[in-house]
Amino acid sequence: MNGVTMADEKTKPVDVTELSKDELLRFIGVTLGDVLVHYGMWFTEALHHQGPDLALEMERDVLNRYAPLALMRLAPHFGIQMEGNVPKILAEKSREELLFLAGDIAKTWLTGDGLWFQAVEAARGMAEAKQTNDTCWSHFAKMEAFKLKGFLGIGANEGLEALERAIKLRIYTIINAHSSSWDQDGSLIFTVTECRVQSARRKKGLDDYPCKSAGIIEYSEFARAVDPRIATECVWCPPDRIPDDAFCRWRFSIDTSQG
Numbered sequence: 001m002n003g004v005t006m007a008d009e010k011t012k013p014v015d016v017t018e019l020s021k022d023e024l025l026r027f028i029g030v031t032l033g034d035v036l037v038h039y040g041m042w043f044t045e046a047l048h049h050q051g052p053d054l055a056l057e058m059e060r061d062v063l064n065r066y067a068p069l070a071l072m073r074l075a076p077h078f079g080i081q082m083e084g085n086v087p088k089i090l091a092e093k094s095r096e097e098l099l100f101l102a103g104d105i106a107k108t109w110l111t112g113d114g115l116w117f118q119a120v121e122a123a124r125g126m127a128e129a130k131q132t133n134d135t136c137w138s139h140f141a142k143m144e145a146f147k148l149k150g151f152l153g154i155g156a157n158e159g160l161e162a163l164e165r166a167i168k169l170r171i172y173t174i175i176n177a178h179s180s181s182w183d184q185d186g187s188l189i190f191t192v193t194e195c196r197v198q199s200a201r202r203k204k205g206l207d208d209y210p211c212k213s214a215g216i217i218e219y220s221e222f223a224r225a226v227d228p229r230i231a232t233e234c235v236w237c238p239p240d241r242i243p244d245d246a247f248c249r250w251r252f253s254i255d256t257s258q259g
Contacts, residue, residue, distance in 0.1 A: 039066075047139060056146040106174040110196065130213065137218040144170060145225030154226065160188045160252055163226045170222070187253040189235070190219075195247040198238065208238035211248070219250050229258040 019027055042062075046055035068085045075081070081088040093101070116136075121129035148154075148166040164180050167173065167190055177194035198208050215237050223230040230252050234240075237248035 052139070052142055056143055059143075060147070060150065102174055106171050107196075109171055110175065114197070134214045134217050137214050138221050141218045141222040142225045145222045149226060157227050157229060159227055159254060160186075160230065163223055163230060163252055164188055164190075166226050167222065183251070185253070187251050189249065189251055191249045192247045193245060198247050208242075208247075210239040212237040212239060215248060215250070223252055227254075229254050229256075231255040 016024075016027070043055065043059050046058055050058070071080075071082060071085065071087070075087060083091040090098070090101075117129050117133055120132050145166060148169055149162075152162075152165055152169070154162045154166065168178070168180065173192075175196055176192055179191050179193055181189045181191075183189055197211075201207070201209060212234060216232070216234050219234075220232040223232045231254070233251040233253070235249035235251055236242050237250075242248070
């Protein structure tokens with residue numbers, strides 16, 4: 001081979017134009033991952049440097065401009081026709097099919113959440129995984145509330161009624177049965193009656209995951225992002241003793257001291 005060894009072939013610098021079809025297929029997977037992670041890194045750094053309120057506003061504006069451009073450029077490669085800014089294949093789906101898709105998106109999101117937790121736990125242990133999880137959920141809950149307020153047209157300080165509307169559309173509630181009710185004192189009670197994570201653990205013979213610390217952060221951040229006057233109280237959540245027909249319960253009220 002003109003003095004070139006197999007080891008030399010493996011370490012020789014290559015241009016993308018020199019990759020084989022199989023290599024290109026794998027390489028495209030790498031680059032698509034780069035796109036997703038890079039977008040997330042920009043948002044993470046904006047959170048750190050510009051603060052959550054401004055970062056969320058900027059991300060909304062970036063996504064509104066970026067998504068149509070990305071779809072217009074990439075859709076033809078996947079044989080996807082566009083109808084405005086929406087893939088035609090989605091626009092032609094029935095309401096029932098779209099509900100099914102929303103559920104699968106939520107399940108896919110939850111899978112990623114679980115895999116990240118397992119990765120941190122394997123590398124650094126349970127304590128650090130829980131700490132990372134709690135921090136992630138604090139940011140995610142605020143972002144989710146911001147986006148849902150925009151989707152639902154919720155303005156500033158619209159109270160517990162606005163919270164009830166928003167909380168029922170959280171990505172987690174798409175795949176977990178839940179209920180809401182009003183207490184005599186005017187507070188909002190939200191109960192998760194079916195939890196995919198805890199149900200899966202029980203099927204494996206595992207104890208409930210102690211998610212109370214994350215839940216307190218998550219629900220408090222979500223509620224305050226809807227209306228900063230809303231106070232959050234955990235009624236019960238694992239590792240608390242819980243009833244047989246539910247997994248966690250939360251009470252929301254207006255803190256009058258917040259004006």
